[in-house]
Amino acid sequence: MNALPDPATIQAEVLPRRRKPWLLMAAPALLLAGVGGWLWLGQTGSVSTDNAYVQQDRVSISADVTGRVEQVLVRESQPVQRGQVIIRLADEPFRIALAEAEARLASARLQVAELTTGTTGRRADVDARRDAVRFAAQELDRQQKLVADGFATRARLQAAESALTQAQAALASALADEAGAAARANVALRGTHPLILAAQAARDRAAFDLSRTIIKAPADGIATQTTKVLPGQVMATGIPTMAIMLGANPYVEANFKETDLEPMRPGQTAEIVLDAYPGSPLRGRVESIGAGTGSEFSVLPAQNATGNWVKVVQRVPVRIALVGPPTVPLIAGLSATVTIDTSR
Structure with a gap:
């Protein structure tokens, strides 16, 4: 006659079987929590945006008197020096x-x-x-x-x-x-x-x-948009035409979300990676944080006092000054990714 199994032994064998489904269900959640925690720890102390562009100060060229263009003495992307004659108007x-x-x-x-x-x-x-x-x-x-x-x-x-x-x-x-x-x-x-x-x-x-019929470069730089001025056309007083790019102090304008501004301070270091030169990161520092969002300075500012208001995260321009001479050619308008170290 066979002996009956011990109840304690049966209970010990059933308990592990019941625990295994719970462990299988909890494993993905634990994995996601671990990855999220690792990402959060990795991002703590820095903010980043890819809404950033290289900028250069420029001076628009316009005439002080209305006259017909007689000569254009510069070409596109030509370096010019302050005081150099760039346009002559008919002076008769x-x-x-x-x-x-x-x-x-x-x-x-x-x-x-x-x-x-x-x-x-x-x-x-x-x-x-x-x-x-x-x-x-x-x-x-x-x-x-x-x-x-x-x-x-x-x-x-x-x-x-x-x-x-x-x-x-x-x-x-x-x-x-x-x-x-x-x-x-x-x-x-x-x-x-x-x-x-x-x-x-x-x-x-x-x-x-009469003296203003000779137009000179107001500063050292690079002549741009020279095709806007052609011999024979009339330059009107105060209407901008070509421009001089002041290449001495290029900078990066990064448009950060308003939710990223709290830890940000002028003087913090930044890493700049240009899309054109991803293998040559540049060093920079926060020079200033804009006094208004981009929408405030648009031609048609948003009207939020309406019944159809939808909240949109605003972006604030942050000026990043380069630290040291650039190692790659900087062209105005190049896209960049900027990461600011906010831990200090």
Whole structure:
């Protein structure tokens, strides 16, 4: 007769069988948790974005005067130096305008010169008026004596008194005219007469406009977009055409998500990997964090005060300055991946 199995032995054999399905189900979850933890630990202390581009400061070239292009003296991607002539405008209209302005200045000086010659005439008039007053005074004195001796009527005396009064008034008027003429002549001699000043300003403006028909490079750099300026076309005042890329200090503008900004500080180190040169990473540092998101400076800013609002993670431009000279050619607009070390 066979012996019955021990219940304790049966229970010990069943328990491992029950545990195995639970272990199989928990294994993937544990694996995912481990991988996630490893990734989280690996990413702690840094933030990264591939929304980054090489940038260079540029100066747009425009004309100070409207004129027809006569010569374009640079070609695309040509290095230029500050003060180098890059465009010449047709200057004949401006030379004519300068000649007209100089003629008006000469005319104004002649008009003012006449004021100085008028002073001599005023002085002669004053001398004549003084003689008239002297004669009238003598005549009045003579009539007074004749009336006292009974040889003249009182009417003659009154006429002599009236003549003296009129002569004195005429002298006073002549003296005032002489003083005014002298003041005007003094202004003319100093060259501060309004007619001369206005003509000089017009002449200086015409000379300035003529000088601006020669357009020079405002800084050292590389000429770009030169095909926007062709001989024969008219350059309008203040309208940008070609540009000068200032290649001395290239930088990278990285657009980070707003959720990445909290640990970020100016001065932190960064690694820059250009898509064009993935094997030549560059070193950089955070120079500044933008004062506004990209949408704030767009042509048509987003209007969030509507009923159909959808929250979108905003991006903030962060300027990354290069540390040391670049080891590869940096072209404005190249894409890059930027990783910032936020642990320090």
